[in-house]
Amino acid sequence: MNRIEILTVDITSLVIDAIVNAANTSLLGGGGVDGAIHRAAGQKLTEECRSLNGCHTGQAKITGGYNLRAKHVIHTVGPVWNGGHQNEPELLANCYRNSLKRAKSQGLHSIAFPAISCGIYGYPIDQACRIAMKEVTSFLKSDTQIKKVIFACFEAEVKAALEQCYKNYQSK
Secondary structure, rough: OOEEEEOOOHHHOOOOEEEEEEEEOOOOOOHHHHHHHHHHHHHHHHHHHHOOOOOEOOOOOEEOOOOOOOOEEEEEOOOOOOOOOOOOHHEEEEEEEEHHHHHHHHOEEEEEEEOOOOOOOOOOOOOHHHHHHHHHHHHHHHHHOEEEEEEOOOHHHHHHHHHHHHHHHHHH
């Protein structure tokens, strides 16, 4: 069974254990994926997020999914791209690692990721996709609990980059 899927899909429409929110540090909603998830989930998501006291870059916190079709939302804060000299690659890798660990600790079996930090945070898509695929494939090699990881792509450029990275990791 193939445990990784790369889809052009609205992440808020997925029927899955958890979707990952590319959140800001307040966890209280914003633009892009973050705003779409908060709008789709409803006010109770924002209320629960208020109780979490924010989140540091690279870390992950979990909430209910509320009005979403996903049972949970894992909120992670990606790094803002500053040329790659302020620990951005490690912080982005931590987003994927910590989100997967959070899913595993909650007994979840399926998770969907957006392209963390690739929107307004300006992370170069090719570099971000390499980090995402490396972290997910590495995690799945040592874990059998997570049965499905979906990369939910909003843009064709992100999907193409992820597909190329996936091919590269399959050939290793």
